[in-house]
Amino acid sequence: MKEFVYTAQPGRVVFGTGTLLRVPEEVDRLGRSRVLLLAGPRVAAAAELLAAALGSRLVVRFAGAAMHTPVEVTEQALEVLREHSADCVVALGGGSTTGLAKALAVRTDVPQVIVPTTYAGSEMTPLLGETEHGRKMTRSSPAALPEVVVYDVELTLDLPRDLSVTSGLNALAHAVEALYAPEPNPVTDAMALEAVSAIARALPAIAADPSDVDARTRLLRAAWLAGTCLGAVGMGLHHKLCHTLGGSFGLPHAPTHAVVLPHAIAYNAPAVPEVLTRVATALGAEDAAAGVFDLLATTGGPVSLRELGLPEAELARAAELATATPYPNPRPVTPAGIEALLADAWHGRRPGGGVSRRPVPDLSWLTDQVVASFDRTPGDRERRLLTDLVRQLHGFAIRHDLTEAEWARAIEFLTRTGQISSDIRQEFILLSDTLGLSSVVDLLTNSRTPDTTPSAVLGPFYVDNPPEARHGDDIAQGLDGTPLWVDVQVTDQAGQPIPAAVVDVWQSDKDGHYDLQLPDLDGPVLRARLRTGDDGRLTFWSIVPPAYPIPDDGPVGRLLAAVGRHPYRAPHVHFMISAPGFRRLVTQLFVAGGDYLDSDTVFGVKEGLIVDFEPGTGAPPGGRPLDRPWRRLTYTFHLARI
Ligand code: NAD
Numbered sequence: 001m002k003e004f005v006y007t008a009q010p011g012r013v014v015f016g017t018g019t020l021l022r023v024p025e026e027v028d029r030l031g032r033s034r035v036l037l038l039a040g041p042r043v044a045a046a047a048e049l050l051a052a053a054l055g056s057r058l059v060v061r062f063a064g065a066a067m068h069t070p071v072e073v074t075e076q077a078l079e080v081l082r083e084h085s086a087d088c089v090v091a092l093g094g095g096s097t098t099g100l101a102k103a104l105a106v107r108t109d110v111p112q113v114i115v116p117t118t119y120a121g122s123e124m125t126p127l128l129g130e131t132e133h134g135r136k137m138t139r140s141s142p143a144a145l146p147e148v149v150v151y152d153v154e155l156t157l158d159l160p161r162d163l164s165v166t167s168g169l170n171a172l173a174h175a176v177e178a179l180y181a182p183e184p185n186p187v188t189d190a191m192a193l194e195a196v197s198a199i200a201r202a203l204p205a206i207a208a209d210p211s212d213v214d215a216r217t218r219l220l221r222a223a224w225l226a227g228t229c230l231g232a233v234g235m236g237l238h239h240k241l242c243h244t245l246g247g248s249f250g251l252p253h254a255p256t257h258a259v260v261l262p263h264a265i266a267y268n269a270p271a272v273p274e275v276l277t278r279v280a281t282a283l284g285a286e287d288a289a290a291g292v293f294d295l296l297a298t299t300g301g302p303v304s305l306r307e308l309g310l311p312e313a314e315l316a317r318a319a320e321l322a323t324a325t326p327y328p329n330p331r332p333v334t335p336a337g338i339e340a341l342l343a344d345a346w347h348g349r350r351p352g353g354g355v356s357r358r359p360v361p362d363l364s365w366l367t368d369q370v371v372a373s374f375d376r377t378p379g380d381r382e383r384r385l386l387t388d389l390v391r392q393l394h395g396f397a398i399r400h401d402l403t404e405a406e407w408a409r410a411i412e413f414l415t416r417t418g419q420i421s422s423d424i425r426q427e428f429i430l431l432s433d434t435l436g437l438s439s440v441v442d443l444l445t446n447s448r449t450p451d452t453t454p455s456a457v458l459g460p461f462y463v464d465n466p467p468e469a470r471h472g473d474d475i476a477q478g479l480d481g482t483p484l485w486v487d488v489q490v491t492d493q494a495g496q497p498i499p500a501a502v503v504d505v506w507q508s509d510k511d512g513h514y515d516l517q518l519p520d521l522d523g524p525v526l527r528a529r530l531r532t533g534d535d536g537r538l539t540f541w542s543i544v545p546p547a548y549p550i551p552d553d554g555p556v557g558r559l560l561a562a563v564g565r566h567p568y569r570a571p572h573v574h575f576m577i578s579a580p581g582f583r584r585l586v587t588q589l590f591v592a593g594g595d596y597l598d599s600d601t602v603f604g605v606k607e608g609l610i611v612d613f614e615p616g617t618g619a620p621p622g623g624r625p626l627d628r629p630w631r632r633l634t635y636t637f638h639l640a641r642i
Contacts, residue, residue, distance in 0.1 A: 004185035032088035039092040060084040069099035095120030102144040112146040119167040121227025136247025169258035171226040178229035182328040196282040198222035207299035236329040238264035262293035266351035271331035289351035297356040304348030426460040433602035456588040469528035474541035481510035481543030483630040497536025501579035512548020547595040582639040
């Protein structure tokens with residue numbers, strides 16, 4: 001288990017539509033009565049509404065907040081705060097306005113009510129970045145944390161399309177970097193993945209229609225989650241680069257985040273492939289870096305630092321500044337690596353090449369419709385299985401942007417799988433076996449008791465009601481091969497013999513063929529039903545089985561060939577053992593030292609089932625006259641009681 005520490009930040013969140021008008025009661029809740037309202041000209045209409053609602057609580061307004069919180073502006077606002085003896089700051093605006101409120105709070109401890117109008121997420125963090133003499137310094141202080149955050153979806157409806165996209169990408173950056181933070185924890189992981197998924201689906205909808213209230217709601221909620229992640233865990237390369245580009249080169253905050261994010265992800269990809277696979281899945285893209293780039297390109301965002309006005313000649317200095325002090329990042333940060341990253345970002349190159357594709361549409365309505373169509377399924381279990389199957393199938397198609405041609409190929413494959421199946425050939429079982437699904441179901445069903453014999457897949461060659469045989473019979477009926485004396489016992493978990501257990505055995509001949517595959521053979525051979533004696537034992541003669549290929553002349557064989565897999569099964573004998581009061585055991589015993597034990601094509605081999613088929617010594621059992629080497633298989637099966 002990985003240890004973790006999660007510190008929840010204090011603070012109250014009010015989320016909804018029209019919640020702006022609840023700010024006065026929040027001020028009252030804090031026991032304050034003299035408000036300094038921070039609000040810039042771009043949110044003037046909302047500021048007027050708020051001012052009217054605050055009434056006499058409002059003592060002064062300040063409209064000069066600027067990006068990256070310049071210390072000179074903070075000093076001016078501080079003077080206003082003091083001059084009017086304000087005892088509460090209400091900030092209405094984006095991250096810049098929030099930043100000013102936080103800067104005032106760390107200097108005076110004045111409580112803050114923040115009403116965010118972008119997706120920057122600053123309102124959820126104890127972080128404060130300030131610029132002085134052209135350098136941006138960040139500090140973390142509990143005093144910077146707002147007491148109350150009021151999210152009002154209505155206020156975001158006017159946020160211009162371009163700013164919505166870049167600010168949404170800013171939130172996405174918090175979520176992505178939280179997932180590979182040096183001190184991850186399951187709480188931020190869950191919030192971050194939810195945020196990534198929501199942002200990827202809401203942004204295209206907002207780009208198409210900025211007044212889409214539903215998409216705006218989802219994006220604002222995602223921004224809250226992403227901001228919470230930013231406040232809970234440390235960020236890496238991406239935030240450091242944006243910090244440098246914003247603080248030292250004056251680039252705009254959200255657009256810089258938007259442009260840099262795909263390239264920072266691509267840089268870190270070799271170090272955290274699994275994390276970025278989860279990001280890609282949440283995005284609904286095949287690759288995280290390209291997926292983020294496409295999201296940006298197809299929603300109309302800027303894709304290059306060139307567009308943001310950074311001179312190409314500054315790239316080397318930017319790389320130098322961004323690598324001057326060490327900081328945690330999954331992949332070591334080198335000046336050359338960062339310069340290459342910045343060059344890609346400057347030119348707006350798509351990570352991995354290729355051209356951006358249209359964003360994957362949100363098809364959850366369609367999935368929901370299909371799921372709802374199962375509402376009247378009588379059985380709970382059946383409904384849940386069907387529902388989840390549809391969700392997984394739709395999700396699979398959407399994640400991979402499945403084409404009609406690909407789906408037609410899949411249908412054709414399944415059709416051929418059905419057509420080649422018959423009474424004596426089961427291609428669907430082969431498919432399930434070679435995809436490992438039979439083993440998954442087998443392990444789920446049968447292998448949950450540690451002191452019983454492991455189970456193994458049934459395979460396609462079992463035939464019900466095999467011919468009865470007696471102890472000592474030769475089930476090979478004289479077929480060529482190395483004779484094998486099988487002497488096995490069936491017991492319960494404690495080793496008590498189980499008499500009269502019904503044991504079906506079946507196996508291939510010395511060339512790897514089962515009787516079903518040899519139509520010229522007269523009747524069943526190398527398959528039999530025996531019963532244990534009072535001591536739980538049974539014995540019979542057979543032959544040593546070889547490794548053999550599963551039938552590979554059908555669609556499953558072609559699939560294996562197409563992916564470079566061999567079709568061989570490790571050599572084995574099948575057993576199916578039933579006894580009243582015990583769970584039925586279906587298993588296989590594998591020949592120790594046999595071929596393909598570590599690459600069995602149906603993933604059926606388990607350590608406890610690999611057995612020495614020892615060379616036979618002394619007189620062959622049962623008085624069988626043998627003038628050639630023979631082998632002996634001895635094994636005890638332990639069955640689980642029901
Ligand atoms: P911003 O606050 O500067 O807003 C960008 C522009 O959009 C401004 O001109 C603003 O007036 C306008 N605007 C805001 N809301 C609007 C609306 N609803 N309708 C129309 N116009 C609107 O930019 P931002 O991206 O929100 O925030 C960036 C700042 O926040 C940076 O200074 C950054 O360092 C800081 N930040 C800090 C943290 C933190 O945790 N400390 C986190 C994220 C961002």
